Amino acid sequence: MQVASSAVAPSPATPQNPTAGETSSPLAVNTDPRLAQYKVIRRNGAVVGFEPSKIAIAVTKAFLAVNGGQSAASSRVRELTAQLTDHVVTALMRRKPEGGAIHIEEIQDQVELALMRGGEHEVARAYVLYREKRAQERAHEKQKGAKGDVATTAINVVEQGVSRPLDLARLKELVQSSCAGLGEVEPERVLKATLKDLYEGVPMDEVRKCVVLAARTLIEKDPAYSFVTARLLLDSIRYEAMGEDCSQADMATKYADYFPRFVKHGIKIGLLNEALAQYDLKMLGKALVPQRDLQFGYLGLQTLYDRYFLVDQYVGGRRFELPQCFFMRVAMGLALNEVNREARAIEFYNVLSTFDFMSSTPTLFNSGTHRSQLSSCYLTTVADALDGIYEAIKANALLSNFAGGLGNDWTNVRAARTTHFLTSSIGTPSYRSLSVAFRTRSGSTSPSPAQELCTSSFNRARSSGRETPCSTTLIAVVAASPLAPFCFSCARSCARFSR
Numbered sequence: 001m002q003v004a005s006s007a008v009a010p011s012p013a014t015p016q017n018p019t020a021g022e023t024s025s026p027l028a029v030n031t032d033p034r035l036a037q038y039k040v041i042r043r044n045g046a047v048v049g050f051e052p053s054k055i056a057i058a059v060t061k062a063f064l065a066v067n068g069g070q071s072a073a074s075s076r077v078r079e080l081t082a083q084l085t086d087h088v089v090t091a092l093m094r095r096k097p098e099g100g101a102i103h104i105e106e107i108q109d110q111v112e113l114a115l116m117r118g119g120e121h122e123v124a125r126a127y128v129l130y131r132e133k134r135a136q137e138r139a140h141e142k143q144k145g146a147k148g149d150v151a152t153t154a155i156n157v158v159e160q161g162v163s164r165p166l167d168l169a170r171l172k173e174l175v176q177s178s179c180a181g182l183g184e185v186e187p188e189r190v191l192k193a194t195l196k197d198l199y200e201g202v203p204m205d206e207v208r209k210c211v212v213l214a215a216r217t218l219i220e221k222d223p224a225y226s227f228v229t230a231r232l233l234l235d236s237i238r239y240e241a242m243g244e245d246c247s248q249a250d251m252a253t254k255y256a257d258y259f260p261r262f263v264k265h266g267i268k269i270g271l272l273n274e275a276l277a278q279y280d281l282k283m284l285g286k287a288l289v290p291q292r293d294l295q296f297g298y299l300g301l302q303t304l305y306d307r308y309f310l311v312d313q314y315v316g317g318r319r320f321e322l323p324q325c326f327f328m329r330v331a332m333g334l335a336l337n338e339v340n341r342e343a344r345a346i347e348f349y350n351v352l353s354t355f356d357f358m359s360s361t362p363t364l365f366n367s368g369t370h371r372s373q374l375s376s377c378y379l380t381t382v383a384d385a386l387d388g389i390y391e392a393i394k395a396n397a398l399l400s401n402f403a404g405g406l407g408n409d410w411t412n413v414r415a416a417r418t419t420h421f422l423t424s425s426i427g428t429p430s431y432r433s434l435s436v437a438f439r440t441r442s443g444s445t446s447p448s449p450a451q452e453l454c455t456s457s458f459n460r461a462r463s464s465g466r467e468t469p470c471s472t473t474l475i476a477v478v479a480a481s482p483l484a485p486f487c488f489s490c491a492r493s494c495a496r497f498s499r
Helices: 026-030 033-037 052-067 069-073 075-095 104-117 121-152 168-179 187-196 204-216 225-242 251-268 274-278 281-286 290-295 298-308 323-334 341-353 361-366 386-400 431-442 449-463 471-480 484-497
Strands: 038-041 047-049 100-103 156-159 162-165 377-381 405-409
Touching: 033 038, 038 104, 052 069, 052 075, 052 104, 052 121, 075 104, 100 104, 104 121, 156 204, 168 187, 168 204, 168 225, 187 204, 204 225, 225 251, 225 290, 225 298, 251 274, 251 281, 251 290, 251 323, 274 323, 281 341, 290 323, 298 323, 323 341, 323 361, 377 386, 386 405
Parallel strands: 038 100, 377 405
Antiparallel strands: 038 047, 156 162
């Protein structure tokens, strides 16, 4: 009873009703050349030709379902079928006079409508029930087919230049274990979205990224997927650091084995402090708690991976630090000068890895390294001199190179037109000595713009009983001078001319 349909290329001609004013047979309608302008879109997306004869077959089956098989020989049924088919085709052509594509559901809706208008209510009811039954069967088959696809999909992946079949069993186990204990999350949903984006010959690294992205897109639907995504990301991080696939269950033993190797490798490539090798690394490795990896949400773990984990630049930027190794490395840096270092390191590790306490970013960055700074804020006082100002800028640059908040106290630097003397390690140049210095460097006896500015400033200062410039005036004099390239050496030479 299902009607096949078709889609149509648009035509400039507007087709007229081929059955106006008369009763035509389905055969007559089917031979109208303008029907070539119409196509039918099937449920699977395929586009086929428009065939009114299939509408007639569907209507006939509807009558047979109600009246029995003997009605097939009835002339009344044949006439009604012809009329109803004509009405359906006419209605479809009226809705799309320019031609085009018609969906199969739209055709079946018109068949229902034609039966109702023709007074064939029992037949229309049987047709509606048949459509609903077929819709349920299609949905069941689609669901069954989807499960079959997940179970049987087989593609080849490429890892380290070698092609091999995708280990679908491990992928399925990974997704299911990542969803364990997280309420109503659906492992099949994540797995299906992952397989949907894979293709023949896909690199294995892309498979690991794909499964993470598949889960990440579901976070907005249920926050529990944030933990699913984090656990899937953990699997990728473990492979990058250890060079092998390891499940969360495997880490119960592998963390303790990997930690000493992690510390030694970090020392070898110059990232970690050699003093860390003096710890009892096996003891610290056994103190690691792998289950604490499961506390991470996606954003927290991704941030650690992007910004905090140690990177081996000798092998293409590989991150070789795992979450619990990271916390223990920070704890070891904090306990480096303790009497009982191992016990204190384990104590620090326990409060860090359980999120009961968290060190500041500079400490997390640098603890256990060659610059194991344990402070995150630095306050300096700027001296009232050019040397002091630029020394403060230099100190800021060096401190910010290895992270840390900066605060400068500028209280000692006086404002313009102050009455206090300039204090400096290079001496206190007067306006008159500045004028002499500029004239000496230029080799000219005639007044220069800088000399005139100095003289003018000197005269104003002398009238107020002050002959020593403030730092603001000194900078202004130097900046206004055409001898600016010599400004600092001139300023220093002014000390020799000071009274």
